[in-house]
Amino acid sequence: xxxxxxxxxxxxxxxxxxxxxxxxxxxxxxxxxxxxxxxxxxxxxxxxxxxxxxxxxxxxxxxxxxxxxxxxxxxxxxxxxxxxxxxxxxxxxxxxxxxxxxxxxxxxxxxxxxxxxxxxxxxxxxxxxxxxxxxxxxxxxxxxxxxxxxxxxxxxxxxxxxxxxxxxxxxxxxxxxxxxxxxxxxxxxxxxxxxxxxxxxx
Amino acid sequence: xxxxxxxxxxxxxxxxxxxxxxxxxxxxxxxxxxxxxxxxxxxxxxxxxxxxxxxxxxxxxxxxxxxxxxxxxxxxxxxxxxxxxxxxxxxxxxxxxxxxxxxxxxxxxxxxxxxxxxxxxxxxxxxxxxxxxxxxxxxxxxxxxxxxxxxxxxxxxxxxxxxxxxxxxxxxxxxxxxxxxxxxxxxxxxxxxxxxxxxxxx
DNA sequence: GTCTATATCCAGATAGAC
DNA sequence: GTCTATCTGGATATAGAC
Numbered sequence: 001x002x003x004x005x006x007x008x009x010x011x012x013x014x015x016x017x018x019x020x021x022x023x024x025x026x027x028x029x030x031x032x033x034x035x036x037x038x039x040x041x042x043x044x045x046x047x048x049x050x051x052x053x054x055x056x057x058x059x060x061x062x063x064x065x066x067x068x069x070x071x072x073x074x075x076x077x078x079x080x081x082x083x084x085x086x087x088x089x090x091x092x093x094x095x096x097x098x099x100x101x102x103x104x105x106x107x108x109x110x111x112x113x114x115x116x117x118x119x120x121x122x123x124x125x126x127x128x129x130x131x132x133x134x135x136x137x138x139x140x141x142x143x144x145x146x147x148x149x150x151x152x153x154x155x156x157x158x159x160x161x162x163x164x165x166x167x168x169x170x171x172x173x174x175x176x177x178x179x180x181x182x183x184x185x186x187x188x189x190x191x192x193x194x195x196x197x198x199x200x201x202x
Numbered sequence: 203x204x205x206x207x208x209x210x211x212x213x214x215x216x217x218x219x220x221x222x223x224x225x226x227x228x229x230x231x232x233x234x235x236x237x238x239x240x241x242x243x244x245x246x247x248x249x250x251x252x253x254x255x256x257x258x259x260x261x262x263x264x265x266x267x268x269x270x271x272x273x274x275x276x277x278x279x280x281x282x283x284x285x286x287x288x289x290x291x292x293x294x295x296x297x298x299x300x301x302x303x304x305x306x307x308x309x310x311x312x313x314x315x316x317x318x319x320x321x322x323x324x325x326x327x328x329x330x331x332x333x334x335x336x337x338x339x340x341x342x343x344x345x346x347x348x349x350x351x352x353x354x355x356x357x358x359x360x361x362x363x364x365x366x367x368x369x370x371x372x373x374x375x376x377x378x379x380x381x382x383x384x385x386x387x388x389x390x391x392x393x394x395x396x397x398x399x400x401x402x403x404x
Numbered sequence: 405g406t407c408t409a410t411a412t413c414c415a416g417a418t419a420g421a422c
Numbered sequence: 423g424t425c426t427a428t429c430t431g432g433a434t435a436t437a438g439a440c
Contacts, residue, residue: 012423033236034325036415047425052417113322119384120319123236136384164392167381168374175377179369182321182338190366197399214405238433249407254435 016054019044020068021107023061028113029181031121032062059125066118066128069111070135077142087150091143091169092196098173099189102180112177140166147199157200168198218256221246222270223309225263230315231383233323234264261327268320268330271313272337279344289352293345293371294398300375301391304382314379342368349401359402370400 022043026035037058041048055061080094101108118124118132144166150156172195180187224245228237239260243250257263282296303310320326320334346368352358374397382389 008423015423030323030325031233031235033233034323037417038415048416049418049426050424053423056417058416116380117322120315120322120380121232121236123232132384160393160396164396167378168392168396171377171381172370172374173377174380175373175375176369178318178322178376178380179373182334190370191362194362194366194370194400198396201403210405217405239435240433250434251408251436252406255405258435260434 015044015046019046019051019054020061020065024065024107024110024114027062027065028110028117031117032058032124033121059128063125063128063131065114066124066131069114070131072108072111073115074135074138077139081142081146086155087146087153088155088200090146091150091156091199092192094143095169095173095192095195099176099192102173102176103187103189109177109180112174113181116174116177140170143169150199155200165199217246217248221248221253221256222263222267226267226309226312226316229264229267230312230319233319234260234326235323261330265327265330265333267316268326268333271316272333274310274313275317276337276340279341283344283348288357289348289355290357290402292348293352293358293401294394296345297371297375297394297397301378301394304375304378305389305391311379311382314376315383318376318379342372345371352401357402367401 019040023035023040026039026043035058037051038048040058040061041051044051055064080090083090083093085093102112115132115136118128119136124132140163144162147156147165147169148162151158151160151162176189221242225237225242228241228245237260239253240250242260242263243253246253257266282292285292285295287295304314317334317338320330321338326334342365346364349358349367349371350364353360353362353364378391
């Protein structure tokens, strides 16, 4: 019996994952309001009824995805901060990874897009909005702290407001994600060195 | 009679403008699908019925706005190209204006956002998609040409692909527009000099 | 030109058979 | 656990009175 229960649980989890993955694809491409529950079900290969067996509402699916997106993003940010590297190297590494991720890692690009969609649209569930409020600042904070440390050790150009620098760091990444969304798979990320020039000479 | 006809025409135009202005605000904030015709009517202070007297559909309103947004954007781009200034000054001027526009010119920021929304969402009317396909490239082209000219006259750093440079130019602007949308009116644009460093030293 | 009332459709969510 | 059938609300769009 335990064996069966475990198998069931695994199947359940897999199905749930499947639904979330397809919903992510759809929401990232069109936004919450323009995607119907029926479409998610069809993309997943299940019925609408089953969808509502796994989730209480369309909003709940969306909110789960927002949570997941921020969890990954913030985990990556904390990982970056914990790395044993000088600040300047951290920034270069992070930006390189982000651009490569946008280009090659579909799921990552979708998460960035979902966050962009959510931030862009005033029309999202209150719970998702709360997650956004609480978690969206963290990546800015991480990058800002690293940049400030770099200014102090002299490896990053001083004189700029670190908040401004963190702002352009992230808005550039989001802008590129947007561009990728609009222009599809033939997206080619720019050379990261161009962007890094904002932070130091040469 | 001619007098009356003219007055009527003017009132008609004003009402139409009013509808478009409110719809722009709503669409830019939430996207096409999350805005209802009733909300547009209410925001305009008219009835739903009258809305459909002026426009055939919600999609038509959206498409009109997309046309308008691109018309202004491309007009500005052509104006920039026609200016009698060295390439490097054109870029500096353009970026300064864009950032100031995002910060202070609500209508401009809304247009940028609408374009971002439209590019982001796969779920827009076919006609709007066509406008996007045909017109969205122009601003990239303009900036790319100016940057290339600057590379040739030596005022802009050479060695970078001008397409990459034009890409980061515009994606940065769009990213900032996104940020403004998410963080509302307390948005403060970064110092443009930070961004300009991508294009030349010091 | 402008409004109210309404037809029609479609999406979110549920009920209940298997 | 999974499906089909259905309820119900709300949105687009229209009709028709004033």
